[in-house]
Amino acid sequence: VPLPDRFLHALATIAGDHHVLTEPDLRAGYETDWTRRYHGSTPAVVRPGSTAEVAAILRLCREHGVPLVPQGGNTGLVGGGVPHNGEVVLSLRRLDAVAAFDPGSGEITAGAGVTLATVQEAVRAQGWNFGVDLASRDSATIGGMVATNAGGIRVLRYGGMRQQILGIEAVLSDGAVLSRMPGLLKDNSGYDLAQLLAGSEGTLAVITAVRLKLVPQQPQRAVALLAVEDISAALRVVSAVRRTMPSLEAAEVFFPEGLELVCRHARLPYPFPATHPCYLLLECAAQGDESAPLAGTLAAIAGIRDSAIATDRPGRDRLWAYRERHTESISVEGIPHKLDVTLPLGRLPEFEHRVRAVISGAEPAARPVLFGHAGDGNLHVNILGLAPDDDRPDDAVLRLVAELGGSISAEHGIGIAKMPWLHLTRSTADREAMRAIKSALDPAGILNPGVVIPRA
Ligand SMILES: Cc1cc2nc3c(=O)[nH]c(=O)nc-3n(C[C@H](O)[C@H](O)[C@H](O)COP(=O)(O)OP(=O)(O)OC[C@H]3O[C@@H](n4cnc5c(N)ncnc54)[C@H](O)[C@@H]3O)c2cc1C
Numbered sequence: 001v002p003l004p005d006r007f008l009h010a011l012a013t014i015a016g017d018h019h020v021l022t023e024p025d026l027r028a029g030y031e032t033d034w035t036r037r038y039h040g041s042t043p044a045v046v047r048p049g050s051t052a053e054v055a056a057i058l059r060l061c062r063e064h065g066v067p068l069v070p071q072g073g074n075t076g077l078v079g080g081g082v083p084h085n086g087e088v089v090l091s092l093r094r095l096d097a098v099a100a101f102d103p104g105s106g107e108i109t110a111g112a113g114v115t116l117a118t119v120q121e122a123v124r125a126q127g128w129n130f131g132v133d134l135a136s137r138d139s140a141t142i143g144g145m146v147a148t149n150a151g152g153i154r155v156l157r158y159g160g161m162r163q164q165i166l167g168i169e170a171v172l173s174d175g176a177v178l179s180r181m182p183g184l185l186k187d188n189s190g191y192d193l194a195q196l197l198a199g200s201e202g203t204l205a206v207i208t209a210v211r212l213k214l215v216p217q218q219p220q221r222a223v224a225l226l227a228v229e230d231i232s233a234a235l236r237v238v239s240a241v242r243r244t245m246p247s248l249e250a251a252e253v254f255f256p257e258g259l260e261l262v263c264r265h266a267r268l269p270y271p272f273p274a275t276h277p278c279y280l281l282l283e284c285a286a287q288g289d290e291s292a293p294l295a296g297t298l299a300a301i302a303g304i305r306d307s308a309i310a311t312d313r314p315g316r317d318r319l320w321a322y323r324e325r326h327t328e329s330i331s332v333e334g335i336p337h338k339l340d341v342t343l344p345l346g347r348l349p350e351f352e353h354r355v356r357a358v359i360s361g362a363e364p365a366a367r368p369v370l371f372g373h374a375g376d377g378n379l380h381v382n383i384l385g386l387a388p389d390d391d392r393p394d395d396a397v398l399r400l401v402a403e404l405g406g407s408i409s410a411e412h413g414i415g416i417a418k419m420p421w422l423h424l425t426r427s428t429a430d431r432e433a434m435r436a437i438k439s440a441l442d443p444a445g446i447l448n449p450g451v452v453i454p455r456a
Contacts, residue, residue, distance in 0.1 A: 003043045003088075007064050011046050011088075014056045019047040019094070030071060030089045031082055034136075037335050037388055038079030038416065042069075045089040051169060051177060051208040057090060058206065058446075059175035067446045070202040072144030073115065075136040077338050078415025080201045080451045081144070087449070092143050095208055098122050106214040107166060107183060112143025112207045119212070128214040131158030135324045143207040149199035151411030153250045153283075156242075156375035158215055160411065161198060167211035168194035173442040181211045196437070201413050202448040204441045218247070218285035222294045223316040227276035227306040231374070232349040234280040238375050240301050245293060247286040251375035252323045254279050258330070258369045262322055265329040271322055272306045280374060281323050283316075326371045330382045336369070337394055338417070339381040341401045342410035348377050351404055358400050359383060362393040378410040391420075398424055414452045422452075 012020045021027055022044050032039040048054045061068050068088040071081045083089055095111035098118065102108070103126040110119055116137040119130050134140055134152040144150075146168070151160040158164070167181035170193075178193055197205055228234050231253060238251040256275050263270055271279075284290040291311045298304060310316045330336050343351045352370065359368045365385045372379035383393050398408045402424040409418050422431065431453070438453055439445075449455050 003066065004064070007060070007066065008044060010060050011044065011057065014053050014060065015046050015048050019049065021045040021047070027089075030074065030091060033077075033079055033082045034075050035077060035331065035335060035338060037337070038082050038084070040082055040084040040086070042083040042087060042089045045091055047091045047094050049094045051095075051171065054090070054092075054171045054206055054208055055175040055177055058171055058173055061088065061446050062174055062444055065444065065446070067449050069448050070143075070147070070206050072113065072141030072147070073136065073139035075140045076144065076148060076415065077340070077412045078409070078417040080148075080413060080415030080448065084416060084450060090206065092141065092206070092208070095143070099209065101126075102183075103128065105183070106216075107211060108214060109167075109181060109209060109211045110142045111209050112141060114142050116140050116142065116145065123214055124217055127217050129217045130212065131164050131215045132161050135327060142210050142212070146198050146207055146210055147200060147202050148413045149411070151373065151376065151378065153252060153373065155373060155411075156251055157249045162195060164212045165194050165198060165210060166213050168197060168207060169209040170197055170205040170207045172205050173444060173447050178205065181209070183211065199413065201415060201452050203438055203452050204447065206447070218249075218287065220287065220289050220311070221283060221285045221316060222289070222291040222309060222311050223319045224282045224294055224298060224307060224309045225271055225319045225322065226280045226282070226298070226304050227272055227274075228278050228280055229276075229303055229305065230278050230349070231352045233303040234278050234374055235345060235348065237280055237298070237301055237304065238282075241282060241284075241294070241297055242375070244297050245284055245290070247284040247290050248282065248375075249285045250281065250283040252281040252372070253374035253379075254281075254323055254326060254371035255369075257367070258326050258371045259322060261329040261333055261369060262325045265332045266321060266325045268321060268325075271308060271319070274306070276305055279322070281319060323371065326369070326380075330369055330384065334384045335388065336382040336384050337386050337391075338412070339383070339394060339397050339408075340378070340410050340412040341381060341397070341406050341408060342376065342378045343401065343404055343406040345377045347404040347406065348374075348379070351400065351406070352379065354400060355381060355397055358396045359393045362396040363390065366393050373410075376410065377406075395421070401425070416451055419452065419454060
């Protein structure tokens with residue numbers, strides 16, 4: 001639906017002519033998601049440069065009843081950041097200033113549009129690091145990462161995005177600005193609005209800045225890639241290393257079907273002379289060299305079929321590439337259906353053993369590619385070879401997850417991709433409470449309508 005000229009004129013008055021994009025070529029990159037599975041169209045992309053501009057845009061949208069979709073780096077994997085029904089796209093990427101970095105306390109305030117890589121670069125030189133890390137670090141923004149409560153490869157040690165938040169600035173749908181940036185480690189003064197917005201996927205407020213806590217930089221890193229007989233063996237290794245090595249930072253799992261795709265598309269040699277049923281990548285990080293204790297711990301564990309350890313940067317990157325290049329290699333192969341599930345650790349082997357049969361039972365042509373964050377019980381179930389709207393295998397997998405006591409979304413969120421299955425793992429009371437919060441904060445329903453919660 002075309003927007004009235006006076007609305008577009010008012011948008012340009014707020015953000016500047018150059019920052020209201022209405023030409024199809026300029027809008028295109030904001031209309032399709034990273035996976036290419038989800039796309040829509042927008043009459044305009046608006047790129048505010050300050051919190052005050054965001055607030056003015058929200059007031060204007062509310063006044064005209066115009067819905068909008070907040071968007072950061074557009075690396076989300078559940079279709080929640082692109083316009084599906086002609087919404088305006090509110091791109092937060094210009095809020096890209098690191099407003100304050102305090103090396104004494106290890107805290108940083110970043111605009112919503114600052115990328116993860118920028119935060120990492122800003123703090124590492126001063127002996128700090130950021131607790132969350134993802135392969136999409138060059139594009140994913142801090143605002144988007146809070147909005148999706150991103151997890152990633154270091155949750156085992158530092159928790160997800162939720163655990164890094166010390167304060168937040170956000171704009172409500174009526175243009176009111178919430179600002180809780182006290183720089184306090186403890187603050188029990190009422191409802192924690194920052195935590196409420198973590199994982200809200202753009203449906204409750206627009207995040208404009210975040211105060212984050214940092215973790216000490218651990219300069220010495222040891223990475224081990226292990227071949228094991230199955231996921232149960234991988235979990236036994238993770239448990240043994242966890243108990244003896246507090247420096248364990250990542251425990252990632254993948255399988256031969258994913259390794260084949262990565263080696264073919266990223267043109268990498270196979271890591272070991274033989275193919276194995278399951279691979280586990282471990283990273284330990286500390287102030288001193290962890291390679292000898294790691295090798296010692298691994299030597300005492302039965303069932304490791306082959307292994308490689310690296311401590312220098314090129315060697316570590318080489319081993320990590322086998323895991324980190326899964327997402328892009330799967331996307332080069334085709335447009336996957338992406339399911340991102342967690343299971344109680346004790347049920348993960350049963351899930352992994354059953355899920356492939358469940359997928360091929362629903363659609364024999366489907367090709368599952370599994371990998372994930374073994375330490376968190378989180379598997380990414382990618383399914384290639386499906387028509388975009390053939391949801392039968394998705395349905396079968398998510399029902400299996402519910403049967404085994406898991407969650408249909410571990411870290412990517414609900415977006416529009418998982419919404420039809422939310423009832424499988426969130427009760428009626430849960431969903432009603434979520435709907436009540438949504439109507440209280442966004443009574444006109446203009447913020448990312450139809451995401452997480454079905455339209456009223
Ligand atoms: C190669 C690759 C690897 C990945 N690995 C991981 C991983 O290991 N773990 C993981 O959790 N995710 C991973 N992701 C998914 C993705 O990077 C994260 O979900 C990330 O947090 C999205 O950030 P973004 O800035 O790109 O958000 P977008 O994709 O732009 O938006 C995501 C959602 O947040 C909302 N949103 C964005 N910005 C704001 C804001 N300022 N205020 C309010 N709402 C907002 C949007 O409306 C949308 O619903 C990966 C993606 C890729 C492509």
